[in-house]
Amino acid sequence: MRKAGLITGGALVAAGKAIHAGMSTKELDKVIHNFITAHGAKPSFLGYSGYPASACISVNDTVIHGIPSAHEKLKDGDIVSVDVGAYIDGFHGDSAYTFKVGEVDPKTQALLDATEESLYMAISMAKPGVRIGDLSAAIQEYNESRGFGVVREYVGHGVGRELHEEPEVPNFGRSGHGVRLIPGMVIAIEPMITLGKPSVKVLSDGWTVKTRDASLAAHFEHTIAITSDGAIILTKPE
Numbered sequence: 001m002r003k004a005g006l007i008t009g010g011a012l013v014a015a016g017k018a019i020h021a022g023m024s025t026k027e028l029d030k031v032i033h034n035f036i037t038a039h040g041a042k043p044s045f046l047g048y049s050g051y052p053a054s055a056c057i058s059v060n061d062t063v064i065h066g067i068p069s070a071h072e073k074l075k076d077g078d079i080v081s082v083d084v085g086a087y088i089d090g091f092h093g094d095s096a097y098t099f100k101v102g103e104v105d106p107k108t109q110a111l112l113d114a115t116e117e118s119l120y121m122a123i124s125m126a127k128p129g130v131r132i133g134d135l136s137a138a139i140q141e142y143n144e145s146r147g148f149g150v151v152r153e154y155v156g157h158g159v160g161r162e163l164h165e166e167p168e169v170p171n172f173g174r175s176g177h178g179v180r181l182i183p184g185m186v187i188a189i190e191p192m193i194t195l196g197k198p199s200v201k202v203l204s205d206g207w208t209v210k211t212r213d214a215s216l217a218a219h220f221e222h223t224i225a226i227t228s229d230g231a232i233i234l235t236k237p238e
């Protein structure tokens, strides 16, 4: 699964290098598609439940599942969440990163920092015996204590031969509850955090998820493998 994860992480690095003001989200999707296929993998999302692109590209108040468009141009000060999956040799990788287009204001930076830090905190906690609820509660507390909203409707998940497997990995919950981690498990942890209220809505395209209050949202995700002495980040780029 490291092979799928490396291509996934590499596609996000390529996306980060390509992002600039004036670029359309469709052009960005093309960069990602080309990276994945050039490395002999298939984009996990393309055709998944009819999804029409290789990456989900979610700008500003779009939380997740933004559909790339030739009409949507990135501009200075935007935040853009890029979610990528790659499939090779029978397994998937799944990872997301929220990039800045130029500079953002301090509140937005704090949102990006907290979301990413809460992901790495959960990864550092993940080892055999720890329960999913321990990770969920830690992510929730980290973000809510800073005044941010934790999206409830979408969660992390197991990853393997399918993109989405058991167990669910919520970003909210109670420590001491849920499945216990054991060596060999692979899960995607993916906090989706808002600058305002946590409520979201799905647009009429059936995919795009936006905050109801139009507040900005961040999304960071890694696929990790549980080993006897902790977690390996499978989607960490080289």
Ligand code: MF3
Pocket: 044, 045, 046, 048, 049, 051, 055, 056, 065, 083, 084, 085, 094, 164, 188, 190, 221
């Ligand atoms: N990357 C999403 C996740 O983290 C799934 C994308 S939905 C798709 O679970 F349809 F675009 F594949």
Ligand code: CO
Pocket: 094, 095, 156, 157, 188, 190, 221
């Ligand atoms: Co995922």
